[in-house]
Amino acid sequence: MEVSVTVNGIARSADVEPRTLLVHYLRDVLGLTGTNVGCDTSSCGACTVLVDGRSAKSCTLLAAQVDGADVTTIEGLAGADGLHPMQQAFHECHALQCGYCTPGMVMAAVSLTDEYDDLDAAGVREGLEGNLCRCTGYQNIVAAVLAAGE
Amino acid sequence: MIPAAVDYVRADSAEAAIAALAEAGDEAKLLAGGQSLVPLMRLRLATPSVLVDIGRLDGLSGISIEGDTVGIGALTTHSTLEHSADLAAACPLLAHVAGQVGDPAVRHRGTLGGSLAHADPASDLPAAVLALGGTLVVAGPGGSREIAATDFFTGFLESALGADELLTEVRVPVSTGGWCYQKFNRRAQDWAIVGVAVAEGGAGVALVNMGSTPMRAAGVEAAVAGGASAVDAAAVAADGTEPPTDNNADGDYRAHLSRVLTERALTAAGA
Numbered sequence: 001m002e003v004s005v006t007v008n009g010i011a012r013s014a015d016v017e018p019r020t021l022l023v024h025y026l027r028d029v030l031g032l033t034g035t036n037v038g039c040d041t042s043s044c045g046a047c048t049v050l051v052d053g054r055s056a057k058s059c060t061l062l063a064a065q066v067d068g069a070d071v072t073t074i075e076g077l078a079g080a081d082g083l084h085p086m087q088q089a090f091h092e093c094h095a096l097q098c099g100y101c102t103p104g105m106v107m108a109a110v111s112l113t114d115e116y117d118d119l120d121a122a123g124v125r126e127g128l129e130g131n132l133c134r135c136t137g138y139q140n141i142v143a144a145v146l147a148a149g150e
Numbered sequence: 151m152i153p154a155a156v157d158y159v160r161a162d163s164a165e166a167a168i169a170a171l172a173e174a175g176d177e178a179k180l181l182a183g184g185q186s187l188v189p190l191m192r193l194r195l196a197t198p199s200v201l202v203d204i205g206r207l208d209g210l211s212g213i214s215i216e217g218d219t220v221g222i223g224a225l226t227t228h229s230t231l232e233h234s235a236d237l238a239a240a241c242p243l244l245a246h247v248a249g250q251v252g253d254p255a256v257r258h259r260g261t262l263g264g265s266l267a268h269a270d271p272a273s274d275l276p277a278a279v280l281a282l283g284g285t286l287v288v289a290g291p292g293g294s295r296e297i298a299a300t301d302f303f304t305g306f307l308e309s310a311l312g313a314d315e316l317l318t319e320v321r322v323p324v325s326t327g328g329w330c331y332q333k334f335n336r337r338a339q340d341w342a343i344v345g346v347a348v349a350e351g352g353a354g355v356a357l358v359n360m361g362s363t364p365m366r367a368a369g370v371e372a373a374v375a376g377g378a379s380a381v382d383a384a385a386v387a388a389d390g391t392e393p394p395t396d397n398n399a400d401g402d403y404r405a406h407l408s409r410v411l412t413e414r415a416l417t418a419a420g421a
Contacts, residue, residue, distance in 0.1 A: 001158060018158030018201065021192070040151050042189045043339070048255055054229070055255040060188050064158050065181070065205055112254060115229075129338035130253025 003063045007032065008076025018064055022056075023047045025063035026073060034074040034103050038132070045131030048104035048111075049073050055111035057130070074103035077110070086110050089148035090141075097135040105131045109145045119149060153191035157200045164289050164316055167204050172291055172314040174200040180316065181205060182225055185252065185260035186268040210263070210318055215240050218324050224263025224317045228275075232257060241322055243329035243349050247278040250331065253339040263317045266302070269309040269363065272341040274333065276303060276364035280356035281347040284322040290315040303363035327351045328419035332411040333358070336398065343398045344407040346414075352383065352421035360391045360408055370412055380421045384413035 003020070004013040007030060014029045026032045026049070035058055038046030047058040050072040077084040083091065086106050096102045105128065112127040113119060119127065124145045125138060133141060159174075161167035171178050179198035181187060182205055190196035204210070210225040213234050220241050222231070231237055231248035238245040251257055251265070251274050265275040266286060276299075279286075284299040291314055302310050311317060327350035333342045345358030346367075352374035355367040369390065373383035393404035 017155065019153040019156050019191075021152070021188075024152070040192065042185070042256070045253070045255065051258075054258040056259050057255045059192070060185060060256075061259065062153075062158075062181075062184065062188065062201075064160070065184060065203065067160075108255060111258075115233075115254065127254055130255050 001064060003067045005063070005066055005068070006070045008072055016063055018062065020063045021059055022049070022061040022063045022066055022071070023058035026058060026071070032073050032075050036100055036103055038100065038104070043130075043132065044101070044104075045108055045128075046101050046104040048107045048131065050107055050111060053111070053114070055108045072107070074106060077106065084110070086113070086145070086148045089144040093140045093144035093147055095136070095140040095144035101131060101133045105133065105141060109141075109148070113145065113149045119146070121146060151192045151194075153188070154194055154197045156191070156198055158203065159200060160203045161207060164204075164207060164210070164318060167202050167207070167316050168289060168291055168314055170200070170202045171316070174202070176313040178202055178313075180267070182264040182267075183227065183259040183261045184264075185256050186264065186270065204316065213237050215324065220244075220322050220324060222262055222320045222322070224319060225261050226263075228252075228257035228260050228262065228265075229254070231262060240324045240326070241282065243282065243325060243331060243347065244275075244278050244322060246329075247274050247331050247347065250274050250333055256339075262320055266320065267309060267311055267317050269303050269305075269307050270341075271303075271306065271361060271363050271365075272359040273364065274331070274342065274345060274347075274358060277345055277347040277356040277358045278331065278349075279320060279322060280364055280366050281349040281354035282322040282325055283349075283354055284320055286317055287319040287321065288312075288315045289318050294318065300366060303365070306362040325349050327353070328421065330415040330418035332415045334407055334411060344393075344404050344411060346387070346408065346411040348412075348415040348419040348421070351419050352380075352416050355387075355412065355416075357387070357391065357408055360388065360393045360404060362392070362394075365391070367412065370416075374416065374421050380413050380416035383421065384409050384416055387412040
């Protein structure tokens with residue numbers, strides 16, 4: 001079936017099987033490999049992207065479900081004038097070690113800070129409960145999200 | 151992991167969805183937000199032959215409050231419920247419980263109707279709708295009918311929904327009396343090991359993950375109605391239940407949890 005999605009502002013279209021997951025559409029069909037596959041069980045959030053501006057786990061959506069939608073991946077976050085403020089904050093706060101969770105963590109954080117006002121550290125931790133990091137721990141990630149919101 | 155091959159139909163109306171279900175037979179599945187179904191398909195625990203995607207049907211989403219009744223379109227997302235000021239005022243238990251489901255990314259896509267139709271005894275929202283004494287409106291080839299939430303959950307992941315029926319709306323009473331939702335889990339974003347929803351100061355009490363279906367705690371409700379204290383009413387929370395044993399907890403532990411959580415919930419709700 002034909003699935004058309006605007007990805008990072010560019011209209012894309014491809015003929016895929018109905019069972020194709022959005023994450024595979026992004027990675028294998030469009031070659032956008034910034035979105036990672038982690039747990040494959042909807043738990044870890046490494047595959048988080050924005051669908052119409054809100055975080056979604058791209059391993060838990062069929063590409064067909066987002067036909068016609070706007071999808072933003074980590075590749076589409078930086079603008080012409082440099083990194084997105086959330087990316088910059090992750091950089092400055094050293095909110096990553098191996099970096100595998102980082103694309104999903106950043107996308108979830110962008111959605112979270114857009115959705116909830118006046119987040120404190122506890123709110124960030126709860127809001128990122130769907131994104132797992134197995135190496136740095138969460139201290140600097142929480143610091144980065146708070147810094148980006150300032 | 152990749153789902154098994156499946157045919158896909160995008161319905162552009164409720165009638166078209168019902169017709170597609172009728173045509174496809176009982177190997178078809180409705181797809182709404184997909185937050186329960188897609189993971190099961192990925193694990194190949196679910197291998198439907200046809201997916202009927204109702205995710206973008208008009209008119210099945212939104213919250214309306216008329217008189218004493220809150221009507222919620224089946225496709226309304228958990229995120230919408232969680233953030234609705236109108237729902238928080240009219241039925242704070244439901245708004246709160248919606249915010250306890252999964253994580254934000256799941257709540258952006260998951261729907262109230264999908265959660266109920268999935269009929270998972272470990273899910274949060276069925277217990278809230280049971281405690282509130284809600285009603286489910288379903289549409290089928292012969293028109294629509296209403297099913298009381300207490301009659302809806304018939305077995306593990308099984309409901310009174312017919313193979314060619316579509317859940318269209320969930321109705322709950324305006325409920326601003328004492329309420330509480332107690333959810334006990336040990337991992338972020340996980341399902342409740344046990345949960346307890348209390349509405350109207352204990353007039354409605356429902357249990358999460360205490361058997362093969364979401365269930366009302368009728369004994370607790372009767373005790374509260376009879377004037378029992380929170381402690382005494384909670385003592386019968388596990389009576390008549392068959393809580394499962396799994397990696398998280400054995401049945402006896404769940405029974406204990408249900409009593410402890412029910413006492414906390416009743417106390418918080420002012421019972």
